[in-house]
Amino acid sequence: MSGSQRIAIVGGGVIGLSVAWRLARADQRVVVFDRTRAGGGAGRVAGGMVAPISEYGFEDDAFLELGADSLRQYPEHLLALSADSGIDIGFDGRGALAAAVHRDDVEAMRRVYDFRAHRGLPVEWLSGSEAREFEPLLSPRVTAGMWTADDCHIDTRKLLDALVAACRKRGVDIREDEPVTRVAVNGGRVLGVETAKGTEVTDSVVIAAGCRSADIAGIPESAIPPVRPVKGQILVLRGAPGCEFRHVIRAPEAYVVPKKDGRLLVGATQEEMGFDETPTAGPVMRLIEKAWEVLPSIYECPFESVEVGLRPGSRDHLPIIGPTAVSGLHFATGHFRHGILLSPVTAQAVCEGVTRGRYPASVKAFYPGRFSSAPARHGSEN
Amino acid sequence: MSGSQRIAIVGGGVIGLSVAWRLARADQRVVVFDRTRAGGGAGRVAGGMVAPISEYGFEDDAFLELGADSLRQYPEHLLALSADSGIDIGFDGRGALAAAVHRDDVEAMRRVYDFRAHRGLPVEWLSGSEAREFEPLLSPRVTAGMWTADDCHIDTRKLLDALVAACRKRGVDIREDEPVTRVAVNGGRVLGVETAKGTEVTDSVVIAAGCRSADIAGIPESAIPPVRPVKGQILVLRGAPGCEFRHVIRAPEAYVVPKKDGRLLVGATQEEMGFDETPTAGPVMRLIEKAWEVLPSIYECPFESVEVGLRPGSRDHLPIIGPTAVSGLHFATGHFRHGILLSPVTAQAVCEGVTRGRYPASVKAFYPGRFSSAPARHGSEN
Numbered sequence: 001m002s003g004s005q006r007i008a009i010v011g012g013g014v015i016g017l018s019v020a021w022r023l024a025r026a027d028q029r030v031v032v033f034d035r036t037r038a039g040g041g042a043g044r045v046a047g048g049m050v051a052p053i054s055e056y057g058f059e060d061d062a063f064l065e066l067g068a069d070s071l072r073q074y075p076e077h078l079l080a081l082s083a084d085s086g087i088d089i090g091f092d093g094r095g096a097l098a099a100a101v102h103r104d105d106v107e108a109m110r111r112v113y114d115f116r117a118h119r120g121l122p123v124e125w126l127s128g129s130e131a132r133e134f135e136p137l138l139s140p141r142v143t144a145g146m147w148t149a150d151d152c153h154i155d156t157r158k159l160l161d162a163l164v165a166a167c168r169k170r171g172v173d174i175r176e177d178e179p180v181t182r183v184a185v186n187g188g189r190v191l192g193v194e195t196a197k198g199t200e201v202t203d204s205v206v207i208a209a210g211c212r213s214a215d216i217a218g219i220p221e222s223a224i225p226p227v228r229p230v231k232g233q234i235l236v237l238r239g240a241p242g243c244e245f246r247h248v249i250r251a252p253e254a255y256v257v258p259k260k261d262g263r264l265l266v267g268a269t270q271e272e273m274g275f276d277e278t279p280t281a282g283p284v285m286r287l288i289e290k291a292w293e294v295l296p297s298i299y300e301c302p303f304e305s306v307e308v309g310l311r312p313g314s315r316d317h318l319p320i321i322g323p324t325a326v327s328g329l330h331f332a333t334g335h336f337r338h339g340i341l342l343s344p345v346t347a348q349a350v351c352e353g354v355t356r357g358r359y360p361a362s363v364k365a366f367y368p369g370r371f372s373s374a375p376a377r378h379g380s381e382n
Numbered sequence: 383m384s385g386s387q388r389i390a391i392v393g394g395g396v397i398g399l400s401v402a403w404r405l406a407r408a409d410q411r412v413v414v415f416d417r418t419r420a421g422g423g424a425g426r427v428a429g430g431m432v433a434p435i436s437e438y439g440f441e442d443d444a445f446l447e448l449g450a451d452s453l454r455q456y457p458e459h460l461l462a463l464s465a466d467s468g469i470d471i472g473f474d475g476r477g478a479l480a481a482a483v484h485r486d487d488v489e490a491m492r493r494v495y496d497f498r499a500h501r502g503l504p505v506e507w508l509s510g511s512e513a514r515e516f517e518p519l520l521s522p523r524v525t526a527g528m529w530t531a532d533d534c535h536i537d538t539r540k541l542l543d544a545l546v547a548a549c550r551k552r553g554v555d556i557r558e559d560e561p562v563t564r565v566a567v568n569g570g571r572v573l574g575v576e577t578a579k580g581t582e583v584t585d586s587v588v589i590a591a592g593c594r595s596a597d598i599a600g601i602p603e604s605a606i607p608p609v610r611p612v613k614g615q616i617l618v619l620r621g622a623p624g625c626e627f628r629h630v631i632r633a634p635e636a637y638v639v640p641k642k643d644g645r646l647l648v649g650a651t652q653e654e655m656g657f658d659e660t661p662t663a664g665p666v667m668r669l670i671e672k673a674w675e676v677l678p679s680i681y682e683c684p685f686e687s688v689e690v691g692l693r694p695g696s697r698d699h700l701p702i703i704g705p706t707a708v709s710g711l712h713f714a715t716g717h718f719r720h721g722i723l724l725s726p727v728t729a730q731a732v733c734e735g736v737t738r739g740r741y742p743a744s745v746k747a748f749y750p751g752r753f754s755s756a757p758a759r760h761g762s763e764n
Contacts, residue, residue: 235663237663266663278684278685279684279685280681280682280683280684280685281617281619281648281670281674281680281681281682281683281684281685282670282674282680282681282682284666284667284670284685285666285667285670285671285674285681288663288664288666288667289667289671292663292664292667298663298664299662299663299664299667300662300663300664301662301663302660302661302662302663303660303661303662303663303666303688306685
C-alpha cells in the first residue's frame with residue numbers, strides 16, 4: 001500500500017502520539033482515539049529515563065540494540081518535536097550512578113556490571129569513595145557504585161504536551177474521551193474502529209492502548225496481545241537545600257531523578273494489582289526508605305504527591321511491535337518500563353510498516369507473532 | 383464588669399471560636415479576627431482525641447483535672463453546638479488501645495500504666511493476646527497493651543465547621559483574612575485591636591492566636607506568652623478491606639484513628655521547625671512504619687494526603703489561660719496537643735473570667751503569670 005492512507009491510532013499515550021505524529025509527517029491522514037485525555041497514560045507518570053544501558057538487564061541483545069537505536073534517534077526526534085510544538089523539552093544527559101550499600105546488593109550490581117562490560121558497554125565500576133566523588137551527597141555507607149555516562153532523562157510531561165501540540169500542528173485528528181469499543185475486522189482485513197459515536201472507516205489501525213490493548217473487542221482471539229497492567233507508584237518530592245543531586249541515582253529498589261524544575265522523582269514500584277490505580281501507604285514508605293538509604297538528605301525533602309501509572313507488561317516484558325495476522329492491523333504496545341525510551345524507534349518502525357508494508361529488521365524480534373504458538377488468553381479459542 | 387461587653391478574639395481556631403461562641407451565648411458582642419479563614423488552625427489537622435487519660439503523661443494533677451473536667455463538659459457542649467449549627471459532629475467513644483512490640487516500649491508503657499493506675503484511673507493492662515481480642519488486626523508481634531475505655535475522639539473538621547456556623551448563628555462578627563497587627567494598650571488597660579482596616583475599640587481582648595500568640599505587637603514585653611510552633615505532620619489514609627480497626631491504636635511513636643467517614647488518620651510528628659508547614663519525606667516514612675509495625679494491614683491502605691499543623695507549645699507544654707497584667711487582656715493559648723480536648727473547659731473559664739472578672743479555680747495553675755518571673759523572650763525588656 002502506498003500514497004496517503006487513513007489511519008486510526010487507538011491510544012493517545014506516548015507511543016500512540018509518537019506514531020501518529022510520525023505518520024502525519026509522512027503525509028498520512030491520522031485520527032487518534034483516547035479513552036480520556038490525550039497525553040496521559042503510563043508515560044506521564046514516569047521517571048523519564050532514556051537509558052538503554054541501565055534498562056538492560058539480562059534480556060537478549062535485540063532489546064539492547066532497539067534501545068540504543070532509539071537513543072540515537074532522540075536528539076533529532078526532540079529537535080523536530082520542539083519545532084512542531086514550540087515546546088522546549090530539554091534532555092538531561094548528566095549520566096546515572098547506581099549505588100549499593102549491602103553485600104548482596106553489591107554482588108547483584110557486580111553481576112550486572114560484568115554482563116554489561118562483557119558486551120563492551122561503557123560502564124564503570126566505582127568504590128564507595130569514587131562514587132561519592134561523582135555524587136557528594138551519597139551516603140557514607142555506600143560501598144560500591146556503577147557509573148553509566150550515557151544515561152539521559154527527560155521531563156515526560158513536557159514530552160507528552162509537545163506530542164499533543166505537534167500532532168495538532170500536523171493535522172492529526174485527536175478524539176478525546178472517546179474510547180474505541182471495537183476494531184472492525186472482516187475477511188482477515190481491518191475495516192476501521194468503532195466508538196460510542198460511530199464507526200471510523202480506515203485503511204489501517206494501530207493498537208497503542210498500553211495495558212488496555214488486550215481489552216479491545218474485535219481483535220481475533222489468537223491475535224490478542226498478551227499485555228497486563230503493572231502498577232507503578234512514584235513519589236514527587238521537591239529538592240531542598242542539601243539535596244542538590246547531580247545525577248540520576250539508582251538504588252537497589254528505588255531510583256531518584258532530579259528534574260531541572262526542582263522536582264525529585266522517587267520511583268517506582270512494580271505491582272501486580274490489575275487495573276488498581278490507588279496510591280498505598282506501604283509502597284510510599286518503602287520508596288522513601290530505599291532512596292533515603294543511599295541519599296540520606298532525602299529525609300528533609302518536601303513531599304508533594306504520589307502518582308500511579310499502569311505500565312503495559314507483555315508476557316516476556318518485551319515490547320510488541322509490528323503487523324498481525326489481520327491485514328492492516330498493527331500493534332505498538334507492551335513497552336512496560338521502556339515506553340519513553342522506545343517511543344522514537346517504535347514510531348519510526350510502525351510508520352515504515354504501515355506506509356511501506358515493511359518493518360525494519362530491528363523490530364522483527366518484537367513482532368506480535370512470537371506469542372501465537374500459545375493461546376493469548378486462558379480458555380477456549382472457539 | 384458586667385452587662386454586655388464588646389470583646390475581640392484574636393484567632394479563629396478551635397479555642398478562639400469556642401470562646402467566642404460561649405461569650406455570644408452569654409449575650410456578649412463578639413468579633414473574631416482570623417489572619418486567614420476561620421475554622422482552620424492546628425485543630426483542623428489533628429487526630430481529634432478527646433482523651434484526658436491517654437494525654438496524661440507525668441504532668442501535675444491540675445492538668446489531668448482540667449482534661450477530665452473538659453471531657454465531662456463535652457456531651458452537653460456538642461449537643462448545644464449541634465443545635466446552634468445544624469451539624470451533627472458525632473462523638474466516637476470506643477476507647478483506645480496502646481500497643482507495644484519491643485521490650486523497651488513495653489517497659490515505658492508499663493511505667494505510664496503504673497503511674498495512671500496509682501492515680502486510680504481506669505486503665506487496664508493487657509497481654510498481647512488479650513490486646514488482640516480487643517483489636518484482632520493487631521500484629522502478632524505485639525506483646526503488651528494498655529486499654530483505656532474512656533478515650534473518645536471526634537471529627538475535628540466537623541467540629542470547626544460547626545463552631546463557625548454556631549458563632550454566626552449567635553451573631554459573632556467573624557472577620558477573615560484580617561490579621562490583628564497590634565493590641566492597643568494604654569495605662570495598663572486594653573483599648574482594642576488594630577488591623578490593616580482600622581482600629582476596633584473593645585472592652586476586652588482574648589488572645590487565642592495559637593502558635594502566633596507571641597507575635598502580636600502591643601502586648602507588654604513581660605506579658606508576652608511564651609508559645610512556639612511545634613510542627614505536626616499527620617497522614618490521611620483510607621480504610622481498606624482488612625483495615626476495619628475498632629479503636630484508636632496508640633503505638634510508641636504513632637497513633638491510628640479510624641474515623642467514621644472511612645479516613646484513617648496516622649499521626650503525628652512533633653518537630654521544632656519554626657513556622658515551616660511543609661510536608662517532608664522522612665516523617666511520612668516514619669509515621670507509616672511505626673503504624674505498620676503494630677497494624678500490618680496499614681501497608682495496603684490507600685494514601686490520600688499529608689497534612690501539617692503548627693501546635694502552640696508553651697514553655698512548660700501546659701496551656702496558658704487567664705487574665706494578664708493588662709486589664710481586659712486575656713489569654714487562651716498554648717494548648718499544644720490538647721486544644722480539641724480542652725476547648726469546652728477553656729471557653730467556659732474564659733467566659734467566666736471575662737464576664738464576671740473571676741476565673742474558676744481549676745485554671746489557676748494555667749495562668750499566664752506563672753512565666754512572669756522569667757523574661758518571656760531573650761534580649762532586653764527596655
